[in-house]
Amino acid sequence: MKGRVLIVAGSDSGGGAGIQADLKTFAAHGVYGLSAITAVTAQNTLGVTAVETLSADLVTAQIEAVMSDLGADAAYYTAASGTSMATPHVSGAVALMLQANPGLTPDAVKSLLQSSARPMAYGRHEAGAGYLDAYGAVRAAQGP
Numbered sequence: 001m002k003g004r005v006l007i008v009a010g011s012d013s014g015g016g017a018g019i020q021a022d023l024k025t026f027a028a029h030g031v032y033g034l035s036a037i038t039a040v041t042a043q044n045t046l047g048v049t050a051v052e053t054l055s056a057d058l059v060t061a062q063i064e065a066v067m068s069d070l071g072a073d074a075a076y077y078t079a080a081s082g083t084s085m086a087t088p089h090v091s092g093a094v095a096l097m098l099q100a101n102p103g104l105t106p107d108a109v110k111s112l113l114q115s116s117a118r119p120m121a122y123g124r125h126e127a128g129a130g131y132l133d134a135y136g137a138v139r140a141a142q143g144p
Contacts, residue, residue: 003073003106004032006066008059010039010051017043025091029098031106034072036062073106093134097141104141112140 005026012018019035026033038059042050066072094109104112116137117130 004034004070005106006034006036006063006072008036008038008063011037011041013042014044016045029095034066034070036066089132089134093132093137096134096138100138101141101143113137116140
């Protein structure tokens, strides 16, 4: 295993997005995925039919339980909106980055993704670091 990453995200009962997709992607790259669920959905390939958000206290309790016992080398948060589209794209970029430089740590991957992202019209905390620039991230992972 390359490290432990705590994923804080919603659950997709269809398995194609959310925490299920994140855990599968991390496992495919040798990363041990830990989780804290923020919301549960009833969804399939046709759409979302119901959503139940978990309380902040329960999400916090999950994080504290994992961190007090197993710990994590990095944390990864995905918001409820946009993960169905963003997760496969970011996962693919990370796979290419790790292929270009297998020695990258989770923190290094995150830093390279953030520094190569193109700005968005939103504030940083509203929409993350910006638009994914997969080409720029892979180039940065290759080094000088």
